[in-house]
Amino acid sequence: MTAALSLKGVSHAYREVTVLAGVTFDVSPGTIHCLVGPSGSGKSTLLKIVAGLVMPRAGKVLIHGRDATSIPPHQRDLGFVFQSTQALFPHLTVRGNVEFAFQHGCRRGSKGDWRSGVNSLMEKTGIAELASRRISELSGGQRQRVAIVRSLAYKPSVLLVDEPMSGLDNENRTSLIRLIRELRDDTGVAVLYVTHDEREVLELADVVGVLVAGTLQQSGRTREVFDAPKSEQIARILGLSTAAEVTHAENTR
Numbered sequence: 659m660t661a662a663l664s665l666k667g668v669s670h671a672y673r674e675v676t677v678l679a680g681v682t683f684d685v686s687p688g689t690i691h692c693l694v695g696p697s698g699s700g701k702s703t704l705l706k707i708v709a710g711l712v713m714p715r716a717g718k719v720l721i722h723g724r725d726a727t728s729i730p731p732h733q734r735d736l737g738f739v740f741q742s743t744q745a746l747f748p749h750l751t752v753r754g755n756v757e758f759a760f761q762h763g764c765r766r767g768s769k770g771d772w773r774s775g776v777n778s779l780m781e782k783t784g785i786a787e788l789a790s791r792r793i794s795e796l797s798g799g800q801r802q803r804v805a806i807v808r809s810l811a812y813k814p815s816v817l818l819v820d821e822p823m824s825g826l827d828n829e830n831r832t833s834l835i836r837l838i839r840e841l842r843d844d845t846g847v848a849v850l851y852v853t854h855d856e857r858e859v860l861e862l863a864d865v866v867g868v869l870v871a872g873t874l875q876q877s878g879r880t881r882e883v884f885d886a887p888k889s890e891q892i893a894r895i896l897g898l899s900t901a902a903e904v905t906h907a908e909n910t911r
Contacts, residue, residue, distance in 0.1 A: 659686065659687065660722055660723045661684035661685060661686055661687075661720070661722075661723070662685050662686060662687045662721070662722060662815055662816050662848035663684070663685040663708065663719075663720070663721055663816050663848060663850060664683075664684045664685075664718075664719070664720040664721075664723075665681055665682055665683055665684075665704075665708070665717065665718075665719060665720075666682055666717055666718040666719075666720065667680045667681070667682055667716060667717040667718070668680070668681045668682070668704065668707060668714050668716070668717035668718070668719065669681070669714060669715050669716040669717055670700075670703055670707060670712065670714050670715050670716075671715055676872055677700045677703050677872050678700045678703060678704060678707075678714070678872045679872045679873050680716075680717070680873070681700075681704060681717070681869070681872070681873070681874050682717075682874070683867055683874060683877055685816070685848045685849075685850050685865075686848065686865075687815075687846060687848050688842065688846045688847070688848060689848060689849070689864040689865060690838070690839070690842055690849040690851055690862055690863050690864050690865075691848070691849065691850050691851065691863065691864065691865045691866075691867070692851045692852075692853060692858070692859045692862060692863035692865070692866045692867070692880075693850065693851070693852045693853075693866075693867050693869050694852075694853055694854060694855075694856060694859050694866060694867070694868055694869070694895060694896070695854065695868060695869035695870055695895060696854060696870070696895060697854065698871075699869045699870055699871060699872065700869055700871075700872040701820075701852040701854075701869055702820060702852065704852075704869070705738075705818050705820050705850070705852055707719060708736070708816075708818060708850065709731055709734070709736055709738050709818055710726070710729060710730060710731035710734055710736075711731060713727075713728075714727065721734060721735060721736070721815070721816060722735075722815060735814055735815050735816065736814050736815075736816050736817070736818055737809035737810055737812050737814035737816070737817040737818065737847075738809060738817075738818045738819075738820075739802075739805050739806050739809050739817065739818070739819045739820065739822050740805070740820055740822075741820050741821045741822060741824050745805065746793045746801060746804060746805055746808070747793070748792065748793045748794060750792075750793070751789065751790055751791060751792060752780075752785060752788045752789050752790070752791055752793070752796070752804050753776070753780070753789040753790065755793070755804060755808050756776055756779065756780060756785075756804070756807055756808050756811050757776050758808075759808045759809070759811035759812050760775055760776045760779065760811040760812075776811070779807060779810075779811060780807070782844070783803065783806075783807045783837060783840075783841070784803070784837075785800075785803055785804055785807055788800060788804070797830075798825060798826055798830070799826050799827070799829075799830030799833065799834065802822050802823075802826065802830070802834055803833070803834060803837060805822070806819075806822070806834070806837060806838065806841070807841075810841055810845060810847065813845075814847065815847065815848065816847065816848045816849075816850065817847050817848070817849045817850070818850050818852075819838070819849060819850070819851040819852065820852050821852055821853055821854070821855075822834060823835075823853070823855065823858060831858075835858065835861050835862050838851075838862065839862065851863070856895070856896050856897035857897070859880060859896070860880065860884070863880045864879070864880065865877070865878065865879060865880065866878070866879075866880045866883050866884075868883070868887075868892050868895055868896070870891065870892075870895070875888065875889070875891075875892055876888045876889075876892055883896070884896055
Protein backbone atom coordinates (compact mmCIF):
# COMPACT_ATOMS: atom_id res chain seq x y z
CA MET A 659 0.00 0.00 0.00
CA THR A 660 1.33 3.44 -0.96
CA ALA A 661 1.91 5.71 2.03
CA ALA A 662 -0.40 8.71 2.31
CA LEU A 663 2.64 10.80 3.24
CA SER A 664 6.37 10.05 3.02
CA LEU A 665 9.34 12.11 4.13
CA LYS A 666 12.65 11.08 2.58
CA GLY A 667 15.81 12.47 4.18
CA VAL A 668 14.27 15.87 4.96
CA SER A 669 16.78 18.39 6.31
CA HIS A 670 16.56 22.10 7.02
CA ALA A 671 18.52 24.88 8.64
CA TYR A 672 17.87 28.49 9.56
CA ARG A 673 21.04 30.30 8.57
CA GLU A 674 23.68 27.92 9.93
CA VAL A 675 21.54 26.30 12.64
CA THR A 676 20.35 22.82 11.68
CA VAL A 677 16.76 22.19 12.77
CA LEU A 678 16.09 18.96 10.84
CA ALA A 679 18.65 16.35 9.85
CA GLY A 680 17.70 13.58 7.44
CA VAL A 681 14.21 12.85 8.77
CA THR A 682 12.57 9.85 7.08
CA PHE A 683 9.22 8.21 7.86
CA ASP A 684 5.88 7.19 6.33
CA VAL A 685 2.31 7.91 7.38
CA SER A 686 -0.08 5.16 6.27
CA PRO A 687 -3.62 5.92 5.07
CA GLY A 688 -6.18 6.00 7.89
CA THR A 689 -3.61 6.21 10.70
CA ILE A 690 -2.81 8.88 13.29
CA HIS A 691 0.94 9.42 13.38
CA CYS A 692 2.14 11.58 16.28
CA LEU A 693 5.43 13.42 16.41
CA VAL A 694 6.48 14.20 19.96
CA GLY A 695 9.49 16.11 21.17
CA PRO A 696 10.60 19.04 23.30
CA SER A 697 10.35 22.66 22.18
CA GLY A 698 12.91 23.41 19.49
CA SER A 699 13.15 19.82 18.26
CA GLY A 700 11.96 20.75 14.75
CA LYS A 701 8.35 19.54 14.93
CA SER A 702 6.65 22.68 13.65
CA THR A 703 9.26 23.25 10.95
CA LEU A 704 8.67 19.73 9.70
CA LEU A 705 4.91 20.37 9.49
CA LYS A 706 5.53 23.60 7.56
CA ILE A 707 7.74 21.69 5.11
CA VAL A 708 5.03 19.08 4.58
CA ALA A 709 2.48 21.86 4.07
CA GLY A 710 4.70 23.64 1.55
CA LEU A 711 5.15 26.73 3.69
CA VAL A 712 8.91 26.09 4.02
CA MET A 713 11.21 24.59 1.37
CA PRO A 714 13.60 21.96 2.80
CA ARG A 715 17.34 22.31 2.26
CA ALA A 716 17.41 18.62 1.28
CA GLY A 717 15.11 15.63 0.95
CA LYS A 718 11.66 15.02 -0.49
CA VAL A 719 8.01 15.14 0.54
CA LEU A 720 5.80 12.57 -1.20
CA ILE A 721 1.99 12.61 -0.99
CA HIS A 722 0.47 9.31 -2.15
CA GLY A 723 3.71 8.56 -3.96
CA ARG A 724 3.81 11.87 -5.83
CA ASP A 725 6.80 14.14 -5.28
CA ALA A 726 5.20 17.24 -3.74
CA THR A 727 8.39 18.95 -2.56
CA SER A 728 8.05 21.85 -4.99
CA ILE A 729 4.26 21.86 -5.32
CA PRO A 730 2.45 24.97 -3.98
CA PRO A 731 0.55 24.48 -0.70
CA HIS A 732 -2.93 24.77 -2.27
CA GLN A 733 -2.18 21.89 -4.64
CA ARG A 734 -1.02 19.39 -2.02
CA ASP A 735 -4.38 17.87 -0.97
CA LEU A 736 -3.70 18.71 2.68
CA GLY A 737 -5.70 20.09 5.59
CA PHE A 738 -3.91 22.06 8.32
CA VAL A 739 -5.08 22.71 11.89
CA PHE A 740 -2.86 25.36 13.46
CA GLN A 741 -2.14 25.82 17.16
CA SER A 742 -3.81 29.22 16.85
CA THR A 743 -7.35 29.53 15.47
CA GLN A 744 -6.55 32.82 13.72
CA ALA A 745 -6.90 31.08 10.34
CA LEU A 746 -10.68 30.98 10.86
CA PHE A 747 -12.54 33.76 9.05
CA PRO A 748 -13.76 36.16 11.78
CA HIS A 749 -16.24 37.90 9.46
CA LEU A 750 -18.07 34.62 8.75
CA THR A 751 -20.29 32.52 10.96
CA VAL A 752 -19.40 28.95 11.90
CA ARG A 753 -21.57 27.74 9.03
CA GLY A 754 -19.91 30.23 6.68
CA ASN A 755 -16.44 28.95 7.59
CA VAL A 756 -17.40 25.32 6.99
CA GLU A 757 -19.36 26.08 3.82
CA PHE A 758 -16.41 27.97 2.34
CA ALA A 759 -14.11 25.00 2.91
CA PHE A 760 -16.65 22.40 1.78
CA GLN A 761 -17.48 24.30 -1.42
CA HIS A 762 -13.80 24.58 -2.34
CA GLY A 763 -13.19 20.94 -1.50
CA CYS A 764 -16.13 19.81 -3.66
CA ARG A 765 -15.71 21.81 -6.83
CA ARG A 766 -18.06 19.53 -8.72
CA GLY A 767 -21.71 19.04 -7.89
CA SER A 768 -24.69 21.27 -7.31
CA LYS A 769 -25.07 23.85 -4.57
CA GLY A 770 -27.68 21.63 -2.97
CA ASP A 771 -25.22 18.74 -2.88
CA TRP A 772 -22.55 20.60 -0.94
CA ARG A 773 -25.06 22.29 1.35
CA SER A 774 -26.36 18.84 2.25
CA GLY A 775 -22.78 17.74 2.92
CA VAL A 776 -22.20 20.75 5.18
CA ASN A 777 -25.33 20.00 7.19
CA SER A 778 -24.32 16.36 7.59
CA LEU A 779 -20.77 17.22 8.66
CA MET A 780 -21.90 19.84 11.19
CA GLU A 781 -24.48 17.51 12.72
CA LYS A 782 -22.01 14.64 12.92
CA THR A 783 -19.36 16.75 14.65
CA GLY A 784 -21.67 18.51 17.10
CA ILE A 785 -21.21 22.07 15.85
CA ALA A 786 -24.62 22.48 14.21
CA GLU A 787 -25.87 24.30 17.33
CA LEU A 788 -23.09 26.88 16.82
CA ALA A 789 -23.90 27.46 13.14
CA SER A 790 -25.09 31.07 13.38
CA ARG A 791 -22.39 32.29 15.79
CA ARG A 792 -19.45 34.45 14.81
CA ILE A 793 -15.98 33.11 15.59
CA SER A 794 -15.50 35.85 18.21
CA GLU A 795 -18.48 34.45 20.13
CA LEU A 796 -16.93 30.99 20.59
CA SER A 797 -14.82 29.56 23.40
CA GLY A 798 -11.30 28.30 22.69
CA GLY A 799 -12.45 24.69 22.57
CA GLN A 800 -15.32 25.54 20.23
CA ARG A 801 -12.98 27.42 17.90
CA GLN A 802 -10.61 24.47 17.68
CA ARG A 803 -13.52 22.15 16.97
CA VAL A 804 -14.60 24.41 14.10
CA ALA A 805 -11.00 24.61 12.85
CA ILE A 806 -10.72 20.82 12.74
CA VAL A 807 -14.08 20.41 11.01
CA ARG A 808 -13.26 23.14 8.48
CA SER A 809 -9.91 21.54 7.66
CA LEU A 810 -11.62 18.23 6.90
CA ALA A 811 -14.39 19.94 4.90
CA TYR A 812 -11.79 20.47 2.16
CA LYS A 813 -11.73 16.67 1.91
CA PRO A 814 -7.94 16.33 2.20
CA SER A 815 -6.21 12.97 2.11
CA VAL A 816 -3.74 14.08 4.81
CA LEU A 817 -4.50 16.25 7.85
CA LEU A 818 -1.68 18.15 9.58
CA VAL A 819 -2.34 19.12 13.20
CA ASP A 820 -0.02 21.41 15.19
CA GLU A 821 -0.54 21.23 18.98
CA PRO A 822 -4.26 22.12 18.91
CA MET A 823 -4.83 21.41 22.63
CA SER A 824 -2.54 24.16 23.90
CA GLY A 825 -4.34 26.20 26.56
CA LEU A 826 -7.49 24.05 26.62
CA ASP A 827 -8.94 22.54 29.77
CA ASN A 828 -9.20 18.77 30.24
CA GLU A 829 -12.85 18.59 29.19
CA ASN A 830 -12.23 20.35 25.86
CA ARG A 831 -9.04 18.39 25.32
CA THR A 832 -10.84 15.05 25.81
CA SER A 833 -13.63 16.17 23.49
CA LEU A 834 -11.23 17.18 20.72
CA ILE A 835 -9.24 13.96 20.95
CA ARG A 836 -12.48 12.01 20.59
CA LEU A 837 -13.49 14.16 17.62
CA ILE A 838 -10.19 13.63 15.78
CA ARG A 839 -10.42 9.85 16.25
CA GLU A 840 -14.03 9.76 15.07
CA LEU A 841 -13.32 11.88 12.00
CA ARG A 842 -10.32 9.71 11.12
CA ASP A 843 -12.53 6.60 11.38
CA ASP A 844 -15.29 8.20 9.28
CA THR A 845 -13.12 9.68 6.53
CA GLY A 846 -10.03 7.46 6.43
CA VAL A 847 -7.82 10.56 6.44
CA ALA A 848 -4.17 10.14 7.43
CA VAL A 849 -3.23 12.42 10.33
CA LEU A 850 0.21 13.81 11.15
CA TYR A 851 -0.16 15.26 14.65
CA VAL A 852 2.53 17.28 16.42
CA THR A 853 2.60 17.61 20.21
CA HIS A 854 4.88 17.83 23.21
CA ASP A 855 2.27 16.19 25.47
CA GLU A 856 2.78 12.46 25.97
CA ARG A 857 -0.82 12.07 27.22
CA GLU A 858 -2.14 13.06 23.80
CA VAL A 859 0.15 10.53 22.16
CA LEU A 860 -1.12 7.72 24.37
CA GLU A 861 -4.75 8.61 23.82
CA LEU A 862 -4.56 9.31 20.10
CA ALA A 863 -1.63 7.83 18.20
CA ASP A 864 -1.40 4.63 16.19
CA VAL A 865 2.26 5.37 15.50
CA VAL A 866 4.64 7.70 17.34
CA GLY A 867 7.93 9.25 16.31
CA VAL A 868 10.23 10.91 18.86
CA LEU A 869 12.03 13.94 17.44
CA VAL A 870 15.06 15.28 19.31
CA ALA A 871 17.24 18.14 18.05
CA GLY A 872 16.05 17.62 14.49
CA THR A 873 16.60 13.87 14.30
CA LEU A 874 14.08 11.06 14.52
CA GLN A 875 15.38 9.09 17.52
CA GLN A 876 12.73 6.37 17.61
CA SER A 877 9.58 5.48 15.69
CA GLY A 878 7.05 2.66 15.88
CA ARG A 879 3.67 1.51 17.11
CA THR A 880 2.72 3.59 20.13
CA ARG A 881 2.64 0.82 22.71
CA GLU A 882 5.94 -0.63 21.49
CA VAL A 883 7.72 2.72 21.78
CA PHE A 884 6.33 3.44 25.26
CA ASP A 885 7.12 -0.08 26.47
CA ALA A 886 10.69 -0.02 25.14
CA PRO A 887 12.17 3.47 24.79
CA LYS A 888 15.66 3.29 23.31
CA SER A 889 17.21 5.76 25.75
CA GLU A 890 16.65 7.55 29.04
CA GLN A 891 16.16 10.79 27.11
CA ILE A 892 13.33 9.28 25.07
CA ALA A 893 11.81 7.84 28.26
CA ARG A 894 11.81 11.31 29.82
CA ILE A 895 10.20 12.85 26.73
CA LEU A 896 7.49 10.17 26.91
CA GLY A 897 6.85 11.04 30.56
CA LEU A 898 8.38 7.81 31.94
CA SER A 899 4.98 6.14 31.43
CA THR A 900 4.67 2.68 32.91
CA ALA A 901 3.38 -0.32 31.01
CA ALA A 902 0.22 -0.18 33.16
CA GLU A 903 -0.44 3.41 32.09
CA VAL A 904 0.05 2.49 28.45
CA THR A 905 -2.34 -0.46 28.76
CA HIS A 906 -4.95 1.76 30.39
CA ALA A 907 -4.64 4.36 27.62
CA GLU A 908 -4.92 1.68 24.93
CA ASN A 909 -8.01 0.23 26.57
CA THR A 910 -9.77 3.62 26.67
CA ARG A 911 -9.26 4.37 22.97
